[in-house]
Amino acid sequence: MGTICNSVSLLLSKQADGELNDLETRRLTLHLGSCGACAGRQAEYQALNELLLAPEPILAPPYLWTRVRAAIIRRPEVKPGVWETLARRLRPAMIPLAAAAVVALAVITSSQLSRTIAVNSRDAAAKAVNIEPEESNVPVLIPDVPADTAQDSLDTH
Amino acid sequence: MTGEPNLETPGSSASDAELIQLVTQRDEQAMTEVVRRFQARVLNLAYRYLGDRDEAEVVAQDTFIKIWNRAETFRGSAQVWTWIYRITVNICLTNRIRHRIKTEELDESVAAGPAQQPREAFQRREQQAIIQRALDMLPEDQRMAIVLSRYEGMSYEEIGTVLGRSVPAVATLIFRAKERLRMRLTPFLRRGKLSP
Numbered sequence: 582m583g584t585i586c587n588s589v590s591l592l593l594s595k596q597a598d599g600e601l602n603d604l605e606t607r608r609l610t611l612h613l614g615s616c617g618a619c620a621g622r623q624a625e626y627q628a629l630n631e632l633l634l635a636p637e638p639i640l641a642p643p644y645l646w647t648r649v650r651a652a653i654i655r656r657p658e659v660k661p662g663v664w665e666t667l668a669r670r671l672r673p674a675m676i677p678l679a680a681a682a683v684v685a686l687a688v689i690t691s692s693q694l695s696r697t698i699a700v701n702s703r704d705a706a707a708k709a710v711n712i713e714p715e716e717s718n719v720p721v722l723i724p725d726v727p728a729d730t731a732q733d734s735l736d737t738h
Numbered sequence: 739m740t741g742e743p744n745l746e747t748p749g750s751s752a753s754d755a756e757l758i759q760l761v762t763q764r765d766e767q768a769m770t771e772v773v774r775r776f777q778a779r780v781l782n783l784a785y786r787y788l789g790d791r792d793e794a795e796v797v798a799q800d801t802f803i804k805i806w807n808r809a810e811t812f813r814g815s816a817q818v819w820t821w822i823y824r825i826t827v828n829i830c831l832t833n834r835i836r837h838r839i840k841t842e843e844l845d846e847s848v849a850a851g852p853a854q855q856p857r858e859a860f861q862r863r864e865q866q867a868i869i870q871r872a873l874d875m876l877p878e879d880q881r882m883a884i885v886l887s888r889y890e891g892m893s894y895e896e897i898g899t900v901l902g903r904s905v906p907a908v909a910t911l912i913f914r915a916k917e918r919l920r921m922r923l924t925p926f927l928r929r930g931k932l933s934p
Contacts, residue, residue: 589911589919590913591909591913594892594909594912594913594916594917595909595913597914597916598887598894600893600894600909620755623790625920626916626920628920629916629920629923630888632865632869632923633869633884633888633889633919634888635785635786635888635889635890636785636789636866636889638778638782638785639775639779639781639782639785639791639794640778641781642795645772645773645777645781645795645798645799645802646770646774646777646802649767649799649802649803649806652799653769653801653803653806665755669811
């Protein structure tokens, strides 16, 4: 089906529901006169509409009102407060928000850690080639531990 | 509230909007009349969407409880029944109560075979099950639009009011739903399993 036929399909759908305006009806009639594919699609939509018949209606049970009344009496005035309303509205977003917060924290922590390691590595490299390390504004999260003390710590563990 | 109201006989002659106004003042007789007037429509809308009677009754119950609790949110510019329908639709969609064909029951009845049922009734049930399965596969908003259009006989404008969408948006929803249904049901039509 071409581009024109694709746009006509929507008109066919509306036609089956009796929702076309005069201009749309004229446009559709003109197109169907020369397009067998759309004429076939028209028949399919009509058949589909005929298939979609409402199920037999059911009768309301006599206890429906009794149950409603009981619920109303049980909680006569159920008007949520502002915070409850806000919490209810935010609840669906809590999990993704919490997940995003965890991810953000992990990224920030990882970033800080990487910087610290990079700074320490740079300092170590600088010392190795007797170059004074640059002043860094990155806070050091891992406190400096003298090498020998650190090694002792590792040995005991 | 005293005694069991007789919901079978006509009650108040007040208009729907007047009844809702009285409900905001906690008039229980008015609420009884609201239930009497709308319970069939609410119940059947829920039933046609969910396909399950028990679930439809729960939705209907919740709808009327919400009407009692939120009557003041009715804006007189809209018709009462579209406002009530909107509440019902929102409960169905929000709760994401999905209709599941009771396949065990259906399989049993189908397995019983036409010998144990009138052939016509058997074929009708089988056909309805196939159609319901196809409807079940639609996205919720498309399924609701189809139910309101085909089962409730509502216009696109009325559907738009209930769903809070524009008329063109409703037309697109229904078109997409029909396209999915057509793709799904055409093989059955060709095999002769379904017949309008």
